[in-house]
Amino acid sequence: xxxxxxxxxxxxxxxxxxLISLFKxxxxxxxxxxxxxxxxxxxxMLEQRPEHVLSLPPAAETEETVKPKRGTGCIPCLPLGxxxxxxxxxxxxxxxxxxxKVVDAFxxxxxxxxxxxxxxxxxxxxIHTPYQQPxxxxxxxPVLVVESHRCENHRKTPCLPNSSPxxxxxxxxxxxxxxxxxxxxxxxxxxxxxxxYTALLPRLIQTNDLLELDVENISGVSLAKAKVWxxxxxxxxxxxxxxxxxxxxxxxxxxxxxxxxxxxxxxxDEVELANKSIELFCKVFGVQAMLRKMPTSLSVLVxxxxxxxxxxxxxxTGAKNKKVxxxxxxxxxxxxxxxxxxxxxxxxxYRENFLRKGKSLNSIQLSADTVSPNLxxxxxxxxxxxxxxHSLRKVAVKDSYIGDRKIKGGPAFAISICxxxxxxxxxxxxxxxxxxxxxxxxxxxxxxxWVYLPIRKVTHxxxxxxxxxxxxxxGTYTAQGIAVHNCSRDHMSTVSAALNESLRFAREHGLAHxxxxxxxxxxxxxxxxxxxxxxxxxxxxxxxxxxxxAARDTLARMRSLRQxxxxxxxxxxxxxxxxxxTKLRLELRLRTLPKEIQAKLVxxxxxxxxxxxxxxxxxxxxxxxxxx
Numbered sequence: 001x002x003x004x005x006x007x008x009x010x011x012x013x014x015x016x017x018x019l020i021s022l023f024k025x026x027x028x029x030x031x032x033x034x035x036x037x038x039x040x041x042x043x044x045m046l047e048q049r050p051e052h053v054l055s056l057p058p059a060a061e062t063e064e065t066v067k068p069k070r071g072t073g074c075i076p077c078l079p080l081g082x083x084x085x086x087x088x089x090x091x092x093x094x095x096x097x098x099x100x101k102v103v104d105a106f107x108x109x110x111x112x113x114x115x116x117x118x119x120x121x122x123x124x125x126x127i128h129t130p131y132q133q134p135x136x137x138x139x140x141x142p143v144l145v146v147e148s149h150r151c152e153n154h155r156k157t158p159c160l161p162n163s164s165p166x167x168x169x170x171x172x173x174x175x176x177x178x179x180x181x182x183x184x185x186x187x188x189x190x191x192x193x194x195x196x197y198t199a200l201l202p203r204l205i206q207t208n209d210l211l212e213l214d215v216e217n218i219s220g221v222s223l224a225k226a227k228v229w230x231x232x233x234x235x236x237x238x239x240x241x242x243x244x245x246x247x248x249x250x251x252x253x254x255x256x257x258x259x260x261x262x263x264x265x266x267x268x269d270e271v272e273l274a275n276k277s278i279e280l281f282c283k284v285f286g287v288q289a290m291l292r293k294m295p296t297s298l299s300v301l302v303x304x305x306x307x308x309x310x311x312x313x314x315x316x317t318g319a320k321n322k323k324v325x326x327x328x329x330x331x332x333x334x335x336x337x338x339x340x341x342x343x344x345x346x347x348x349x350y351r352e353n354f355l356r357k358g359k360s361l362n363s364i365q366l367s368a369d370t371v372s373p374n375l376x377x378x379x380x381x382x383x384x385x386x387x388x389x390h391s392l393r394k395v396a397v398k399d400s401y402i403g404d405r406k407i408k409g410g411p412a413f414a415i416s417i418c419x420x421x422x423x424x425x426x427x428x429x430x431x432x433x434x435x436x437x438x439x440x441x442x443x444x445x446x447x448x449x450w451v452y453l454p455i456r457k458v459t460h461x462x463x464x465x466x467x468x469x470x471x472x473x474x475g476t477y478t479a480q481g482i483a484v485h486n487c488s489r490d491h492m493s494t495v496s497a498a499l500n501e502s503l504r505f506a507r508e509h510g511l512a513h514x515x516x517x518x519x520x521x522x523x524x525x526x527x528x529x530x531x532x533x534x535x536x537x538x539x540x541x542x543x544x545x546x547x548x549x550a551a552r553d554t555l556a557r558m559r560s561l562r563q564x565x566x567x568x569x570x571x572x573x574x575x576x577x578x579x580x581x582t583k584l585r586l587e588l589r590l591r592t593l594p595k596e597i598q599a600k601l602v603x604x605x606x607x608x609x610x611x612x613x614x615x616x617x618x619x620x621x622x623x624x625x626x627x628x
Contacts, residue, residue, distance in 0.1 A: 077141035077469050078479055079124060083377070084470070085478045087326050090377040093468045093479070105144050105476035105483035105494075106501050107202040107449060114471040123460040125183040127482070129199050129453035130443040131391035135480040138467060139184035144476070144483035145197040146178050148454055177521040178450075180485045180494070180529075187458030201451040201481045203384045208330045210236045215285075219309040227259075228304040231286045236331070238338035243280045244315060245339040246273075248324070248375060249346030249368075253317040259305030260312065266298040266346070273345055274298045281307075319371050324378035329385075336382050341429045343379070344368060352433075364433055366417040366425060369397060376413035380481070383417070384451055388425050389444045390417040448515065449501075453482075491530035492585035495561070498523040499578035506571045520565055520574075523581070527562040531555060557584055 082093045087101035104110040127135045281289040292299040316323045348368040397409040426433045445452035475493020502519035607613040
């Protein structure tokens, strides 16, 4: 194993020659892209208080806190409380840390390389889209959008892919190449021809099946000492997923001195569902559940410490703490449908021909409420994977009663599905429905990779507090589900991700496929932005000499990539170009690493080249260097 192959396979895909030229012939350039620096006072406060995001000094005391300089950081652009899709679950941006995995603009998981924060006292841009909460961000933050045109059938809505009903333009899918536009530009539309913008929400595209679960390992209970016999290994099939759906909607676990009991609560008239859950417990785990009738409900009780702790560890306990493990989000569709069906049977609602504002919509609606944000966004991820368009909003639920039992209200997350999507989901569940003619205009579209939400309006909101940004390996991430850019001018991350996604489609459908050409055009557009704006001659002259030389080399290689894109004729040529883009992206990333890690990379590569280290030993040494 030579050093060149080692670096390509085990670290960053950069040859020995490139590595030595970068770090040995001249000192590594410290800074390539603009960034911000936090004053020592704020740094000290961040180190002392983990909860710093809630206790920053007021604006008057931080006028000089953020000082622009050239560096490897980024411009933080999202306020407190912005939700980011992570692995696992959903988290607010202030809790994201370096090394976490987040969803990028293409539905894949990418690593967080850096997190930055600063104080912001001005107007934020508020982007309003249907079916979800508005997104708040600073004016300069890029958002992934497509240009949208007025629909011929519905004059107040744009043409969107796979929406219903369709006009001739919708059928021909006349929507533009996705591109990043600054938030401040999104409110500027051509009213004459109604050319506006549509935001993109990436769908999680990974599919990984899980066949079995080890009960003892997950529950932490020794089955040899357990008083109730349980199958040591259970199948992750549709029966288990059905039980998971019942537990997420109706279940809880109670810790007792002798172990953990599991309860499922059903309505007094839901005898069929209760009996079905009892049959499933026996079939999946080999345990006998008991049915108890109470004045206001039916209770299914499982007295097994292993079963109770398995469900607690996988899915949480208590309404606010319910969750879904990450592996469940990537299971095949049939298993996820089984979970959704029993979840809706336990905690959902179904309505036909309902009224809204005094008018009959001649449609059906499926809805469900949960007080757990993690569960709500997990269900949203699953529904989008199945191609189901729906809304998710935070609502206030009033107190209610089941008989004499009071159900306490409070803030909750409401999922609502109407029209063709509701009919499609009912068909997946095997439910008979009336084929209502859906009269509402289409407000969203969906294709293999994205959900399209038209931007209805853009407003401003005064904000005085900390804002944050993430630098990710792919150059993008999602905020409130919408794809946004790093805001770090890391163009090669976007180019590399777009070309690799186009390669994935090209291997299956060929180079001429529409999705392949769209992503190639997206990469070309990003290279044009880098060349004409961020690496323009006037910007290069402002750089120090060492940085200027590195930027000119980068510019030449970017220009070469851009010129090759229109000449692509085979999938093999696209594969080579995607590889070149990835190498350039990783080389630029390598320039930003601390000098200590740079030195360890060079030394490790040379040891592998000389035969002093094996490939596996070299990989482990590189891993330890990054962890330090």
